[in-house]
Amino acid sequence: MVAVTGVVTVVGAAIKAATGLVGVGKTLWFLPTFLAALAYYNYDLFDPEQRPINQRVLREEYDFIIVGGGSAGAVLANRLSEVPHWNILLLEAGGHETEISDVPVLSLYLHKSKLDWKYRPQAQDTACQAMIDKRCCWTKGKVIGGSSVLNTMLYIRGNRRDYDQWASMGNYGWSFDEVLPYFKKSEDQRNPYLAKSPYHGVGGYLTVQDNPYNTPLGVAFVQAGEELGYDITDVNGAQQTGYAFYQYTMRRGQRCSTAKAFLRPVRLRKNLHIALWAHATKILIEPTTKRAYGVEFIRDGAKRVALARREVILSAGAVASPQLLLLSGIGDAEHLQEVGVPLVHHLPGVGQNLQDHISAAGLTFQVDYPVSLVQNRLVNINSALRYAILGDGPLTSSVGLEAVGFFTTKYGNQSDDWPDMEFMLVSTSATTDGGTQIKKAHGLTDAFYNDYFAPLNGKDVFSVWPMILRPKSRGYIKLRSNDPLRYPLMVHNYLTHPDDVRVMREGVKQAIAFGETAALKRFGSRFWRKPAPGCKHLQVYTDEYWECYIRQYTLTIYHLSGTCKMGPASDPAAVVDPELRVHGIKGLRVIDASIMPRVTSGNINAPTIMIGEKGSDLIKALWRNGRRRRRRRDLRSFSTHACDNCTVYEI
Ligand SMILES: Cc1cc2nc3c(=O)[nH]c(=O)nc-3n(C[C@H](O)[C@H](O)[C@H](O)COP(=O)(O)OP(=O)(O)OC[C@H]3O[C@@H](n4cnc5c(N)ncnc54)[C@H](O)[C@@H]3O)c2cc1C
DSSP, X not given: OHHHHHHHHHHHHHHHHHHTSTTHHHHOTTHHHHHHHHHHHTHHHHOGGGSOOBOXXXXXXXXXXXXXXXXXXXXXXXXXXXXXXXXEEEEOSSBOOOTGGGOGGGGGGGTTSTTBOOBOOOOOTTSOTTBGGGOOOBOOBOBTTGGGGTSOOBOOOOOHHHHHHHHHTTOTTOSHHHHXXXXXXXXXXXXXXXXXXXXXXXXXXXXXXEOSOOOHHHHHHHHHHHHTTOXXXXXXXXXOSEEEEOEXXXXXXXXXXXXXXXXXXXXXOTTEEEESSEEEEEEEEETTTTEEEEEEEEETTEEEEEEEEEEEEEOSHHHHHHHHHHHTTEEOHHHHHHTTOOOSEXXXXXXXXXXXXXXXXXOEEEOSSSOSOOHHHHSSHHHHHHHHHHSOSGGGSSTTEEEEEEEOOTTSOTTSSOOSEEEEEESOOTTTTTSSHHHHHHTBOHHHIIIIIGGGTTSOEEEEEEEESSOOOOBEEEOSSSOTTSOOEEEOOTTOSHHHHHHHHHHHHHHHHHTTSHHHHTTTOEEOOOOOTTOTTSOTTSHHHHHHHHTTSEEEOSOOBOTTOBOOTTOTTOSBOTTOBBTTOBSEEEXXXXXXXXXXXXXXXXXXXXXXXXXXXXXXHHHTTTOHHHHHHHHHTTOXXXXXXXXXXXX
16 A cells, blocks of 8 residues: 555656656657556656755865766766765756656657756857757756766767877876776676676676667668678777667666766765755855865855865866856956956966867658657557566667767778767657657757658658767857856857868768668668758759758757866966866866867767766875875865864864
């Protein structure tokens, strides 16, 4: 009886949480039954007590304060709280994950929901012309677990040469051989063959698995790669160039966010406080010594302060980390003066060097057989029950992202294993759900969708997304004002560098050739030849046409990075040093995707988790190596608040 009541309560809570997400309840008619089945078969997993505890009463002072509980921040919170005599506060602007965010096929329903910051960069005429107001949509997680709760879970590490390049730029400790142990440390590789590889780890917090469900197209994608002469390879192993099925940060077919992986298992640690719905607005820095000593934040509508005895760590992501530095007076002096923020330290690189991976997302191919992931056919009550009971089936598909190809275009060095192009091979397209959620998530205009895609609604199709791996275009983040709640100015500058246009255009041509392979032709594969709106004035399939085409449905792959660049003091654009300490400021680090000096050649969640792992060790190494006493003496002068609850450590 108690169990039944529990299930009913949980189902009610689940439905409420799910329907609270914009649109989900309306479009997914099977949702209540689905959630009931989930609750019945996964009652233990559903227990809300399993989630991280939202600490209501906070101490005044902690050893470390981490701002942002995303891909990197969650790792830091776990690893730093391993030291029992350190008290850690994690401030997160968002709330809990939901039952919907666990279901891989539904991830696009999280875009534009309450779990999304819903950033929109400035309109520019170089990209995203098919989108409402010609503005791209920068989805970013506002939830514990950050963007790892909204992402498509693809587990890709990048290329050995990426990290060796970081090291060659003066970033000691970041060569591939030095970061590989940190990838392995996090990993719990569930593929038994890969688990034996020296490149993979088992027993870590982060579950990495193959997809329990592939369509026949997924298999054909990999065969097509082989037909084109590429190896089938472990793209996270010795050789990146080649084709493979994607691997995912999933556990038993459900999303394994960093909140699930790194925070849930340590939720009862007494020395870790997680404050949800706590929006940091400023880092407190003592102006004469330039030492960070706390964080100002808003919670329950009131301004609050927490003090940090040792360090403040920014892990708020590539938009909010530079924004918070600027709001705290760290950045370009002239810019700070313009927006009325008192200067603490002139650091012109803050917010610059913005990089992202983009793709031409419209490349759609029709097929003659029912082999793709058409929503109305495959996402229904049967597949919902299959997911709930067995943890497999179409609902475990990451929106059809099934296989990957890494290769070097004619603009790269083809004798080298350092690809400049990633093919994301998808058994869906924007048309898969008949012009509803995908169109909305990507911000496509009705005019573009109806002209280009609507004739394919509900038909069997697949897509190839060519993603440019080492873009040369650079954007930036700046403040619009000194109001911490106002979104910053975001300028993407996509496709402003002519080399990016050339590589992307080549990727498009290769994608069309890919669709012509026998492996795909056997399903009747043919490119959707409709001229794209906005480019109809151009002769189709000329270079000019393709250049226009890639500027229409330009899809960010959501890999915002580089805005707090890591580099030695001799690099005027560097924001943090190779130990991730902010140049010129004591007691302050940035540890998230923003520190990448160059974006890695692949999807960046795994590299960001690695940065969290390595950053944690850098902090532990510093504080366990004899600088503690001096630090504690220094801090006495900052402790303006009494701290009754604080433990006095003997270390
Ligand atoms: C839709 C989408 C799909 C993606 N797909 C993939 C994929 O399949 N594979 C892959 O490898 N990568 C993918 N990525 C990219 C990857 O998930 C991100 O690059 C990575 O999660 C970034 O980690 P981060 O720690 O830098 O920032 P985030 O994970 O974004 O974390 C930042 C955290 O800080 C919090 N925060 C921000 N401002 C404040 C503030 N002022 N106060 C308190 N908290 C604050 C945020 O709410 C958030 O929780 C995807 C990203 C998105 C958005």
